[in-house]
Amino acid sequence: MKLFALILMPHRLWGTLLFPYIIQKETNRGYYKLIECLTPFPNIDTLGTLTPEERELVKNINEYSDRNLFTLFSKDKSVKEFLGEVTAEKLDKFIRPFIERRIYKCLAISRDENIPVYYQKKKSETLHSEDQLYLNGDNAEPVFRFFRTEEQTTYSLSLEAGGKLIDLRKSSIDILCMSPCLIRYDNRVLFVSEVDGSKLKPFMTKESIIIPKKTELKYFSSFVLNAINNFKVEGTGFDIIEFNPEKEAIIELETGLKGTPVLILKYNYEGNGIFSNDPSSSVTLFEKKGEIFIFKKYYRDFNWEKHCRSTLGEL
Incomplete structure (x- = not known):
């Protein structure tokens, strides 16, 4: 046949x-x-x-x-x-x-x-x-690792598929497409979520990357903050706190494109205003207390937001 x-x-x-x-x-x-x-x-x-x-x-x-x-x-x-x-x-x-x-x-x-x-x-x-x-139906998910000590921080990136970690340094791994990322791993083809191949490539030859102490504050307040907000992160030397934020719905009167008044619904999470069309599902805040780095993360309550929209529609 x-x-x-x-x-x-x-x-x-x-x-x-x-x-x-x-x-x-x-x-x-x-x-x-x-x-x-x-x-x-x-x-x-x-x-x-x-x-x-x-x-x-x-x-x-x-x-x-x-x-x-x-x-x-x-x-x-x-x-x-x-x-x-x-x-x-x-x-x-x-x-x-x-x-x-x-x-x-x-x-x-x-x-x-x-x-x-x-x-x-x-x-x-x-x-x-x-x-x-x-060809796996489930995507491979990135796992970021940051280990902070008094001298330096090390950063590594790996993938997780089916609950198992993938060793990127295996010779059988081939990046087929950079963005969106697609890899061949032994006899499997994995579709990689969110990160592109250029971020994976360094870790096909080295275990980790060293971040100097003098640049760690900028590094943690930007790159690490983004990683914690969007991906699975593991590490030591800093704290990640997930919490349920105070929230309230706010209706603002604004001028529309045609110059007429319009009502705009906004969701206030811990003083942070979020519009309905904002694609983010979580918010992470960075704090430095002395030598302690703290990340505070909360998730949007989409069911509550939907209820707010329904209530507004009934008015």
Whole structure:
């Protein structure tokens, strides 16, 4: 039986890429054979046998064919000249981000449509069960760690998936897309929430980063504050206090776009005014008491906010 599949493999210039293939299970054997590659020039008859989602994958992948990249990113006279003279700067700034947006979209479709994806370190004419990649439905979540001492602070970042921590220094990890971030971890493909690959990359080669004592106040009042407000944070040498804030609804009379008076509903949490369309779900405050760093965090009460809106609508 023939199947449509995607194969993830390295390209000599562009890095790790996806390729669309028709594969076939060999009779009485535990592997598949590659029958037909659908890039850069897919067979029209073969395309007619594919589902709309599979055709969409072929279309997206062919957008980063050598010839199409040449058309988009080069003023050279030929594809051969373009491939021979492309610079690392052009690759990193323009070409690779263009490719990664399509890789991310393709793997998201593959995850949602249960389309098989395989990984090959080197080009081969066969695919085995151990080559298959599994696309997790749940995202990998970042975990920030800060350890503050009298001399310095160390910072590290890891990922957590399915309740288990991922060691980013494992050689089997490959960042497939920087932003949004997508990684290959052993035989799994993980969609990473919120952080991009540039933040993960340093921790693929080192355990932690040292923050000098002279810059720690600025560092904690900005970077650490943002991390605590938005992500899971572990650490020592500072306090994180979660509390239930005092809150009240405030109605303000303002002038609308047409110059007419309008009522604006605002939620007051501990003296901090928040509008309904504010996307934040929590607020974190930083305090320094002597040498003690304190973070106070509270979460918005969306049920209470909804009740306030309903009550206002009844007036």
